[in-house]
Amino acid sequence: MMFSSKDMPSPSSMFSAYASMTASIMLMRSMVNDLIPQPIRGYLVNTFRYFIKPRSPILTLIIEESSGIARNQVYDAAEVYLSTRVSPLNERLKIFKSPKEKKLTIRLEKGEKIVDFYDGVELKWRFICAESEKNNPNENNIAIRSEKRYFELCFHKKHKEIVLDNYLPFILEKAKEVKDGERTLKMHTLNTSYCYNGVKWDSINLEHPSTFETLAMEPELKKAVVEDLNRFVKRKDFYKKVGRAWKRGYLLYGPPGTGKSSLIAAMANYLKFDIYDLQLGNIVRDSDLRKLLLATANRSILVIEDIDCSVDLPERSRNSDGRKQADVQLTLSGLLNFIDGLWSSCGDERIIIFTTNHKERLDPALLRPGRMDMHIHMSYCSYDGFKLLASNYLGISSEEHHLFGEIEGLIEDTQVTPAQVAEEMMKSENPDAALEGFVNLLKRKKLEGDVSENDAPIKPDFQQPKRRKVCRRQKKTVGISTRLSTSSKRRTRRGNSL
Ligand SMILES: Nc1ncnc2c1ncn2[C@@H]1O[C@H](COP(=O)(O)OP(=O)(O)OP(=O)(O)O)[C@@H](O)[C@H]1O
Numbered sequence: 001m002m003f004s005s006k007d008m009p010s011p012s013s014m015f016s017a018y019a020s021m022t023a024s025i026m027l028m029r030s031m032v033n034d035l036i037p038q039p040i041r042g043y044l045v046n047t048f049r050y051f052i053k054p055r056s057p058i059l060t061l062i063i064e065e066s067s068g069i070a071r072n073q074v075y076d077a078a079e080v081y082l083s084t085r086v087s088p089l090n091e092r093l094k095i096f097k098s099p100k101e102k103k104l105t106i107r108l109e110k111g112e113k114i115v116d117f118y119d120g121v122e123l124k125w126r127f128i129c130a131e132s133e134k135n136n137p138n139e140n141n142i143a144i145r146s147e148k149r150y151f152e153l154c155f156h157k158k159h160k161e162i163v164l165d166n167y168l169p170f171i172l173e174k175a176k177e178v179k180d181g182e183r184t185l186k187m188h189t190l191n192t193s194y195c196y197n198g199v200k201w202d203s204i205n206l207e208h209p210s211t212f213e214t215l216a217m218e219p220e221l222k223k224a225v226v227e228d229l230n231r232f233v234k235r236k237d238f239y240k241k242v243g244r245a246w247k248r249g250y251l252l253y254g255p256p257g258t259g260k261s262s263l264i265a266a267m268a269n270y271l272k273f274d275i276y277d278l279q280l281g282n283i284v285r286d287s288d289l290r291k292l293l294l295a296t297a298n299r300s301i302l303v304i305e306d307i308d309c310s311v312d313l314p315e316r317s318r319n320s321d322g323r324k325q326a327d328v329q330l331t332l333s334g335l336l337n338f339i340d341g342l343w344s345s346c347g348d349e350r351i352i353i354f355t356t357n358h359k360e361r362l363d364p365a366l367l368r369p370g371r372m373d374m375h376i377h378m379s380y381c382s383y384d385g386f387k388l389l390a391s392n393y394l395g396i397s398s399e400e401h402h403l404f405g406e407i408e409g410l411i412e413d414t415q416v417t418p419a420q421v422a423e424e425m426m427k428s429e430n431p432d433a434a435l436e437g438f439v440n441l442l443k444r445k446k447l448e449g450d451v452s453e454n455d456a457p458i459k460p461d462f463q464q465p466k467r468r469k470v471c472r473r474q475k476k477t478v479g480i481s482t483r484l485s486t487s488s489k490r491r492t493r494r495g496n497s498l
């Protein structure tokens, strides 16, 4: 549409329209001022401004350090998590290390920002320290400085659900993993001077390097054990629902040197659980045992190694007149009942492990269904196990060395323990020499096996039709009894245990 110059309003008419509009606005304003009291006016103005203000698409979460005296878990988790997200863009970081910690701890310095991404969502973090000064009327108005620390987390509003329902729980979980990783594991053993001071645990750092990656075990069995552990630690609510104590029992059995103690260390390293090594031979009374068990912490593994050596055979300790003998104060059934009962109900996330070289000699009470949840057979080294050890010790794989084929043929007919394989692999850094030595060992063993099989067949102890039992040491024969033998109490433990 076109306007001719004569259709346009003249400047004087525009000015008079503007003047009359201004006058009416002023008149209305003074009417509003007279009619509506100041507080209501302020409220109306603010509400009006609120509705016409342009909306920001950004939501900011404030994550304060504490609420009252309770610490804010999200703050603590964010602090740990963000230290893993430090980038070259950061300019100032805080570093510290306490004498007990192994690694440096990194934290953001105030004002530092971090941009994180989760599920395609951009998340902007900023660490803020707001300092304030307040006069304390109770102390002659002396100024008290305080510092309020918090994180600001900004993201687009449309991602609110993802952040609250997924991202923050993810941060809590990640922070727990990092903290667990930093935790120094402890191994608790009995204080030997307990006769005078009462029983107590002594602890040292557990620095056993065994992990599931380094452990030569049947791959399926290893997978089953790891899955069982994962299920166990995740099922707190399940245990509560079905009214069971949150504990799990494992019986590890197999010949010496097959990795029972190594498996315990691998479990502890995997779960980040402390170990309590309970040497029953050093305990005389049930009451001492109770004290010790009650002094164990949650998230721990209670280990009783060589359980067959810790209990003695004689008829259940009764005299001919049927009364209990006075010296019989520590019993296996006492131990088992206590573990099933009081001890297990006053703690959480407990694992108990018994080991033995002779499962067939164990007290049936121990093997009863429900007593030990999983029976794990640690066996002689298979070809798979050998390959893992060769890769760990010598850094070579089956494609890289011609002797692997010969070893595969020999190892399946020979009873060689992972400990023996490991020993051979350590004899030389040169893979040729180490593997040749190992082939010779296998040939010798095969020859010995063939000769002795012809001379005097040995009944297998470990239900392994193909394999014969090799016993590195002679253990005391035990049976259906619950009494500790004095000889077993004096027994010294060997160096290769945990
Ligand atoms: N399955 C395995 N995988 C990797 N290394 C092993 C394995 N078994 C044994 N070893 C090596 O042999 C050493 C001794 O093994 P370990 O003490 O775990 O055997 P064990 O079954 O507990 O023996 P024992 O019945 O005599 O207590 C370990 O330190 C480790 O180096």
Ligand SMILES: [Mg+2]
Pocket: 260, 261, 262, 305, 355, 496, 497, 498
């Ligand atoms: Mg052992």
